[in-house]
Amino acid sequence: MARFNIFFLPFCFSLIFPQYGLAQSKVDTLIEQGEYDASVSLSISSQDHYLAEIVQQSRSNRLAEHPIWLTLIHYKKNFFGHYESQVDSRDFFFSEKGKNDPQAELEATLAAFFSNRKMEPNQLSAQCRFIARFHWLGQQLKFDASRLHKEACDDFDLFVRILSAEKLTAVFPTTHPNSPSSMFGHTLLRVDKKGQTEQTKMLNYSINYAAQVDPNVDSFSYSLLGLSGGFPGKFSVVPYYTKLREYAQMENRDVWEYTLNISQDEIRFILMHVYELAPSYFDYYFFTENCSYHLLSLLDVSFAESRLTDNFNGWTIPVDTLRLLREKGLVTDVQYNASHGRIIRAKQQTMHDEDIELTMLAYKTGFENIQPQLASLSEERQIQVLDLLNDYYRYKKLKDADNSATKLNKQERQVLLARSKIKLASQTPDIPPPSIHPDLGHHSQRLAIGATRLMGNNGVSLSWRPAYHDLLDPSAGFVSNSALQFMNLQLNYDDATKQLDLNRATVLDILSIEPRDQFFHDTSWQLTLGWEHQPEPGIENLSYFRGGAGMAFTLGENRQSVLYGLLGASLAHSLDLKDEYRFAPLLRAGFISEPINRWRLHSYAESQREVIGEGQRLDTFVVQQSIALSRNLSFRLNAERNQKSDLTWHEFSAELHIYY
Numbered sequence: 141m142a143r144f145n146i147f148f149l150p151f152c153f154s155l156i157f158p159q160y161g162l163a164q165s166k167v168d169t170l171i172e173q174g175e176y177d178a179s180v181s182l183s184i185s186s187q188d189h190y191l192a193e194i195v196q197q198s199r200s201n202r203l204a205e206h207p208i209w210l211t212l213i214h215y216k217k218n219f220f221g222h223y224e225s226q227v228d229s230r231d232f233f234f235s236e237k238g239k240n241d242p243q244a245e246l247e248a249t250l251a252a253f254f255s256n257r258k259m260e261p262n263q264l265s266a267q268c269r270f271i272a273r274f275h276w277l278g279q280q281l282k283f284d285a286s287r288l289h290k291e292a293c294d295d296f297d298l299f300v301r302i303l304s305a306e307k308l309t310a311v312f313p314t315t316h317p318n319s320p321s322s323m324f325g326h327t328l329l330r331v332d333k334k335g336q337t338e339q340t341k342m343l344n345y346s347i348n349y350a351a352q353v354d355p356n357v358d359s360f361s362y363s364l365l366g367l368s369g370g371f372p373g374k375f376s377v378v379p380y381y382t383k384l385r386e387y388a389q390m391e392n393r394d395v396w397e398y399t400l401n402i403s404q405d406e407i408r409f410i411l412m413h414v415y416e417l418a419p420s421y422f423d424y425y426f427f428t429e430n431c432s433y434h435l436l437s438l439l440d441v442s443f444a445e446s447r448l449t450d451n452f453n454g455w456t457i458p459v460d461t462l463r464l465l466r467e468k469g470l471v472t473d474v475q476y477n478a479s480h481g482r483i484i485r486a487k488q489q490t491m492h493d494e495d496i497e498l499t500m501l502a503y504k505t506g507f508e509n510i511q512p513q514l515a516s517l518s519e520e521r522q523i524q525v526l527d528l529l530n531d532y533y534r535y536k537k538l539k540d541a542d543n544s545a546t547k548l549n550k551q552e553r554q555v556l557l558a559r560s561k562i563k564l565a566s567q568t569p570d571i572p573p574p575s576i577h578p579d580l581g582h583h584s585q586r587l588a589i590g591a592t593r594l595m596g597n598n599g600v601s602l603s604w605r606p607a608y609h610d611l612l613d614p615s616a617g618f619v620s621n622s623a624l625q626f627m628n629l630q631l632n633y634d635d636a637t638k639q640l641d642l643n644r645a646t647v648l649d650i651l652s653i654e655p656r657d658q659f660f661h662d663t664s665w666q667l668t669l670g671w672e673h674q675p676e677p678g679i680e681n682l683s684y685f686r687g688g689a690g691m692a693f694t695l696g697e698n699r700q701s702v703l704y705g706l707l708g709a710s711l712a713h714s715l716d717l718k719d720e721y722r723f724a725p726l727l728r729a730g731f732i733s734e735p736i737n738r739w740r741l742h743s744y745a746e747s748q749r750e751v752i753g754e755g756q757r758l759d760t761f762v763v764q765q766s767i768a769l770s771r772n773l774s775f776r777l778n779a780e781r782n783q784k785s786d787l788t789w790h791e792f793s794a795e796l797h798i799y800y
Contacts, residue, residue: 190287191254195247197281204243207444208276212413214422214437215242216449226429226437228372229420231260249273253288261419268293269419272412272441296415303345303377305407307332310398310435310471311346311380312462312578313387315619323624323650324608325458325578326387327432330380330397331411342381347414349375349434351424366426373424373434375417384477385538392481392660396578398462399473406442413441427626432458443468457607459617462579476573480535484659486569487528495521499528500658503536507554519562526559527566532659574617581617582772582799584608590776590795592632595675601643601793603630611651611732611742612776613797614768621653621692621702621732632673646670653704653732655694664704665689666728674714675782675789684712688726701733710748722753738768758784772799 203209213233214226225232225239232238234252238245252266259269267274271293277283283290309330315323329347336344351371353362365371387393402410417438422429433456436448451464465471478486488496495517502510507529514522533552548556584607592599610623625646632643647669654662668686688708695701706728713721730744746760759782766776773796780791 190284191251194250194281194283194288198246198250198277199243201280203277203280204246206280207447208441209246210242211437211440211444211447212273212276213238213242213245226422227417227420228423232417232420234266246277250277253277256291264293264295265291267291268296270416271296272409272416275409275412296412299377299415300408300411303331303411304333305331305411306334306336306404308400308402308407308410310400310462310465311383312396312398312458313383313393314396314578315393315622315624323622327435327458327461328383329435329438332399342384344380345377346380346383347375347377347435347438348383349373349431352421366424369423369425369429371424372421373429374421375414375434375438377414377418387479392479394479394482395477396462397475397477398465398471398579399475400439400465400470401472402439402442402470409441410438413438427455428452430456430458432456432461436461436464455606457584459578459581460584463583466579474577478571478573480531480538481660482571483569484528484531484535485657486571487524487531488657488659490567490569491524491528492521495525496528496658499525499532502529502555503532507551507558511558514558519564523559523562523564523566526555526562530555530559576616578617580771582609582614582774584799586613586797586799588776588795588797590793592791592793594791595789597634597636599635600633601630601795602632603628603644603795605629610649612740612764612766612774613799614738614766614771614774615734615740616768616771620734621655623649623651625649628670641673644670644672653692653702653730655692655699655702657694663689664692664706666706666708675791676784676787679714679716681716682712682714684710686710686726688728690728700735701731703729703731705729718754719752722750724748724750724753724758740766740768756785758782766797773797774799 198204210223215223216226218224223240223242227233227239233245234248235241235244238248249266249270252270253274256265258265262269268291278290309332311328311330313326315325328349330341331345331347332341333344351366351373353371357365384395387395422434424430433449433452436452440447440449448461448464448468452460462471498510498513502525510525514525517525530552533549533555586603586605588601588603588605590601590603592601605625605628607626608624609618610625611621626648628644628646628649629642630644631640633640648667649670650665650667652666653664654660656662666686666688668684671681671683674680674682686708688706690704690706692702692704695703706726708726708728710724710726711721712723726746726748728744728746730742733741735741741764743763744761746762748758750756750758761781763779764776766774768774776793776795776797778791778793778795782789782791
């Protein structure tokens, strides 16, 4: 089965529903019009009617205030202290007031349970469409089966049988710098079957929450709509191997698996909630209500007294949700799966240089063109060439969006045929997992205090950044050579002027350095949007946008150092500028290294020449280094030299960075 999405299950059963108490047609009409509430119920029902009885019982027990009810409907208090559900589908509510009124929604739900009317969008009755609600309310109100008939929900039973859940595993594909929507990483849940093995776990299903994006949407609209909740976010249940292939093979992302300590009863209740959420949608926000937030919102039904999502009221970083799961004692085991790209690189490290070149020659010109050279090698080296070539064929097929092609092409068949003739076993490279798990890296928020010297004046700086990571932050647990920061604010107190000013506000700063080699040809790029105080005479403040792309290469055998170059442009605006704007092509050459553990270096030279503005040239040279003192503490030194026409200024700083 290629895909199992519970929203599209076939519904092939029909039930005969007996009428009890309240007239069936009246309930149907009220539900259809979305007008059912307590006052209507009492006006058309006597106290002898069972619906009126359980409504009154729910009021007496104050079930609408119960944490589990509030969690099932995803109610949160808004800025004004009123309840509002985070679900944005109208079909998720029975009451017109249900999005903001827990009591009205609970009573309308109870009324709906007396109807067998098939509802949109999946043609299920209320009991089977909202099976978690029915299950929980039945426990609380002790439904009388003789007065409220319990329907057979065959489709849900099939759903549960197919999943055959024994455990839940939170899966974290690491950050993907070349995809803006995945730069923080991603989380999803895998449903582990009873009796699974390491070899069969890929056949399990996974629960994924993601934005539903038109493939034709442009990058600007994608970013704007993603930040403003312009995409619907939906849950789906898909085979795990499809997600693993997407992340580990197509996107070259390592995958971490966190087995969760959740009981069988809790797992079944969570799956009930998945089932009833699947047809509905939430407004998707990149930084708040994202994949990781709503993974926690699923688990919340088992932790309603102290909801996991209550820990994320501003922004939600995937690795922080994993950290929370560990802190709550919910993680029992962690496993690491290396990306396809990492496996290919590991195989290269065990091979002779001429064998690697032979592999690439075969890929470029055809396998038949290397057979004489291949035959001259030992069988062990032939196996290495053939295995690497086969891996690279597979990688390119997925990477080049040809993942629908399941048939082997001529070159692949030739390679596999040649490999089958050598009876020696392949040697799998040993790829040890990183010593630090992603959730054990530094915390996402950062506070920094430092001493500064700018143009001969001493000062003190204070900066705060809510997320996430830059090149000089402690690298343990993070992807090397990439940076993603937003809303980095810096205050500076100048000892000479005795003034405290906002010195810099970086709204977004992305730097993705992806080294290239014979097999991988990724593009490195940079994007920065912000505002800063200017030391230039006559210019007070400057808003700017910088972007560029280029290439990077590793240096040395241990690949710990990277040299990169970027070509781009800078656009700046200030009312103090002659024409208010300046535009300049930009060229940057940089060097990144971690010569010893915990010591990070980054230096770069940058040159701009204005083509709009005053035609001046700005040259900048920066040297930065940091030492990680502990997991959440680092010390940083920065030196910067700027020269523009006949003006030269220097800036130095020493900062202590605290992560929390």
